[in-house]
Amino acid sequence: MIYPWQQTLWHNWQQLLEQRRLHHAILLLAAKGSGRGVLARQLSKTVLCQNSQVEPCDVCHSCKLFDAENHPDFHVIKPEQDGKQIGVDAVRQCNRWAVETSHLNGQRVILIEHADALGEAGANAILKTLEEPPAGCQFILTAQSLDRLLPTVVSRCNKWRLNPPDEANVKNWVESQLQQSILLESVRLNNGAPLATLAFIESGLDIRYGHLVTAFTAFVQPPHIGIYDVAAMCSADGIVTLQLLSYFLVDCLKWQQGVTQYLVHQESLPAVEAIAATIPTALLLEQIRNINNLHRQLAKHTGLNIELLVVEWLTGFIGK
Ligand SMILES: [Zn+2]
Numbered sequence: 001m002i003y004p005w006q007q008t009l010w011h012n013w014q015q016l017l018e019q020r021r022l023h024h025a026i027l028l029l030a031a032k033g034s035g036r037g038v039l040a041r042q043l044s045k046t047v048l049c050q051n052s053q054v055e056p057c058d059v060c061h062s063c064k065l066f067d068a069e070n071h072p073d074f075h076v077i078k079p080e081q082d083g084k085q086i087g088v089d090a091v092r093q094c095n096r097w098a099v100e101t102s103h104l105n106g107q108r109v110i111l112i113e114h115a116d117a118l119g120e121a122g123a124n125a126i127l128k129t130l131e132e133p134p135a136g137c138q139f140i141l142t143a144q145s146l147d148r149l150l151p152t153v154v155s156r157c158n159k160w161r162l163n164p165p166d167e168a169n170v171k172n173w174v175e176s177q178l179q180q181s182i183l184l185e186s187v188r189l190n191n192g193a194p195l196a197t198l199a200f201i202e203s204g205l206d207i208r209y210g211h212l213v214t215a216f217t218a219f220v221q222p223p224h225i226g227i228y229d230v231a232a233m234c235s236a237d238g239i240v241t242l243q244l245l246s247y248f249l250v251d252c253l254k255w256q257q258g259v260t261q262y263l264v265h266q267e268s269l270p271a272v273e274a275i276a277a278t279i280p281t282a283l284l285l286e287q288i289r290n291i292n293n294l295h296r297q298l299a300k301h302t303g304l305n306i307e308l309l310v311v312e313w314l315t316g317f318i319g320k
Pocket of ligand 1: 049050052056057061062149
């Protein structure tokens with residue numbers, strides 16, 4: 001199974017598979033929430049399939065094992081936790097898998113998810129294998145973008161970028177999945193990523209975020225009531241809400257500067273306008289910087305008290 005916006009890339013791969021020209025190390029660059037894991041698994045399953053070269057037959061022993069997540073020749077490594085590096089031990093395990101003989105007399109596939117989390121040591125450990133993998137060994141690496149990938153890794157791979165669908169198509173697709181209409185700002189808050197948008201709405205975060213914007217907008221204006229409610233709302237959904245609030249404040253800043261195109265908060269413009277009219281630009285800038293720092297800090301250290309830190313940040317809006 002693959003998603004509609006993955007078809008073009010998939011057809012390119014299928015052609016290469018048919019001609020037996022697929023590079024032994026594929027690097028798939030795709031945004032979070034675009035289903036890159038699904039696409040990487042589709043390719044893996046196809047490479048391993050015993051009946052077909054261009055798409056999984058779904059009936060052979062290999063396909064069955066793959067679907068049961070029990071394929072002895074399919075190996076995956078990724079960071080143990082979001083934001084953490086892939087351990088060097090895991091990378092060394094890849095080297096061992098690469099030289100193993102196939103259990104099913106076919107290919108082996110090694111999938112490295114979040115390849116941008118390969119640290120320098122990890123990358124060095126895999127470079128030689130990536131460059132000259134043993135026969136019958138297919139590497140697939142996935143990452144969000146080239147930004148955090150080590151050039152030494154990139155240079156040994158064949159790069160493919162999954163272009164996201166335009167936002168109108170994302171909106172249509174999510175609406176067709178949910179059988180309900182959705183706000184354009186839900187798509188923009190998720191950077192246009194279809195699966196992320198779908199999850200945003202299915203989890204009810206869209207509604208809770210709407211409430212947060214209302215409470216936050218009320219708090220920021222004198223007499224600044226409800227600081228603990230806003231902090232509790234942020235804390236309930238975790239650091240993702242800080243990211244969303246940061247987008248909101250950036251919209252307010254843009255509004256102050258007369259930029260009205262491509263604001264994220266299309267359907268919450270009255271709130272954007274209210275804040276833009278209340279907070280001086282310098283304070284807006286400072287608070288955007290502060291919330292981004294806070295977001296980074298909380299992403300790095302999981303033990304911190306988010307509610308307390310958000311209260312401290314919110315205090316920055318009072319009495320200036
Ligand atoms: Zn098959």
